[in-house]
Amino acid sequence: MKTIEIKKGSIIQRKGDLNTKIYRVEKGMLRSFSIDNKGKEHIFMFAPEGWIVADGADVNLPAELYIDAIEDSTIHVFEKELTHRTLESKPLLNRISVLQKRIIMLMSSSAIERYEHFKETYPHILQRVPQKMIASYLGITPEALSKVKGDKLREK
Amino acid sequence: MKTIEIKKGSIIQRKGDLNTKIYRVEKGMLRSFSIDNKGKEHIFMFAPEGWIVADGADVNLPAELYIDAIEDSTIHVFEKELTHRTLESKPLLNRISVLQKRIIMLMSSSAIERYEHFKETYPHILQRVPQKMIASYLGITPEALSKVKGDKLREK
DNA sequence: CAAATGCATTAACCTAGATTAAGAAATAAC
DNA sequence: GTTATTTCTTAATCTAGGTTAATGCATTTG
Numbered sequence: 001m002k003t004i005e006i007k008k009g010s011i012i013q014r015k016g017d018l019n020t021k022i023y024r025v026e027k028g029m030l031r032s033f034s035i036d037n038k039g040k041e042h043i044f045m046f047a048p049e050g051w052i053v054a055d056g057a058d059v060n061l062p063a064e065l066y067i068d069a070i071e072d073s074t075i076h077v078f079e080k081e082l083t084h085r086t087l088e089s090k091p092l093l094n095r096i097s098v099l100q101k102r103i104i105m106l107m108s109s110s111a112i113e114r115y116e117h118f119k120e121t122y123p124h125i126l127q128r129v130p131q132k133m134i135a136s137y138l139g140i141t142p143e144a145l146s147k148v149k150g151d152k153l154r155e156k
Numbered sequence: 157m158k159t160i161e162i163k164k165g166s167i168i169q170r171k172g173d174l175n176t177k178i179y180r181v182e183k184g185m186l187r188s189f190s191i192d193n194k195g196k197e198h199i200f201m202f203a204p205e206g207w208i209v210a211d212g213a214d215v216n217l218p219a220e221l222y223i224d225a226i227e228d229s230t231i232h233v234f235e236k237e238l239t240h241r242t243l244e245s246k247p248l249l250n251r252i253s254v255l256q257k258r259i260i261m262l263m264s265s266s267a268i269e270r271y272e273h274f275k276e277t278y279p280h281i282l283q284r285v286p287q288k289m290i291a292s293y294l295g296i297t298p299e300a301l302s303k304v305k306g307d308k309l310r311e312k
Numbered sequence: 313c314a315a316a317t318g319c320a321t322t323a324a325c326c327t328a329g330a331t332t333a334a335g336a337a338a339t340a341a342c
Numbered sequence: 343g344t345t346a347t348t349t350c351t352t353a354a355t356c357t358a359g360g361t362t363a364a365t366g367c368a369t370t371t372g
Binding site: 034036040059089096102 | 190192196198200211212213214215220221243245248249250251252253255256257258259260262263264265295
């Protein structure tokens with residue numbers, strides 16, 4: 001295990017890199033994201049203090065996700081290889097549960113519904129990251145999020 | 157472990173049921189799906205012979221997904237409780253990898269791109285299930301899938 | 313076999329969200 | 343504190359995909 005301190009904006013993993021690392025956030029916040037063929041970013045996950053981020057792609061294949069710091073951060077870096085032997089199933093099952101819910105949400109809820117759900121589920125993250133990143137996580141543009149939030153307010 | 161034979165169309169798990177079972181398909185095909193607040197189905201997964209289906213939601217919470225047979229099927233039913241102790245991390249990690257890719261796809265690819273990807277990834281399933289179910293899996297309507305396929309052909 | 317149901321396709325119209333652009337407000341940098 | 347850079351909002355326009363509806367096939371069912 002290695003501990004590193006990184007500045008906001010530092011990229012610690014790129015798509016195509018070896019996918020052998022797991023990151024545990026001690027301080028600050030990381031995010032993982034993909035970049036599509038039009039150059040657009042799609043945030044896959046936010047990881048504040050205490051959270052673990054890793055590219056879930058197969059260890060033997062190149063990384064699919066970028067991972068960077070969105071705040072100055074202190075990170076513990078582990079090798080997947082070493083941790084995988086002792087891995088408990090509970091956190092993995094929990095992760096699967098979260099991903100399943102995310103897929104269902106993406107398929108069946110509107111932008112504003114996904115936003116409301118995010119707000120309830122991750123209120124602490126909502127306050128800490130720019131709204132355009134929330135939009136990216138939700139799968140919409142910043143303009144669209146701004147609009148649906150405004151509509152929501154007005155209709156009350 | 158219990159083995160059951162079920163007819164096409166039989167529902168073996170509903171949203172809200174106890175979420176304690178895992179199903180292994182010996183013959184035929186199952187699918188899991190959710191129903192949104194407008195009554196629309198969204199297929200989460202197809203499971204042909206040899207595959208395992210289960211609702212990934214927390215075991216202690218009610219099931220989120222429906223599971224039914226889309227062909228006459230023979231199924232082995234296991235209790236999650238019993239299997240979870242001996243669960244290896246490899247298949248779980250693989251599952252996480254698949255779900256991650258699905259989320260990225262839903263956020264960053266068009267309907268036709270998702271269709272092409274499905275076709276390459278699950279050609280055997282494509283041939284066996286009605287196109288409207290593929291559409292449901294992709295997160296679009298049957299009409300939209302029919303249209304983009306037609307457009308694709310014509311533009312060549 | 314006939315009738316009924318389910319499935320795929322096409323087309324007209326509609327809408328959520330994308331795109332583009334401009335300005336206001338907030339944050340960061342000097 | 344002033345300037346520069348991000349971020350957020352609003353508005354006009356555009357588009358992928360949704361909705362509704364009609365038609366033709368294919369598959370079940372009685």
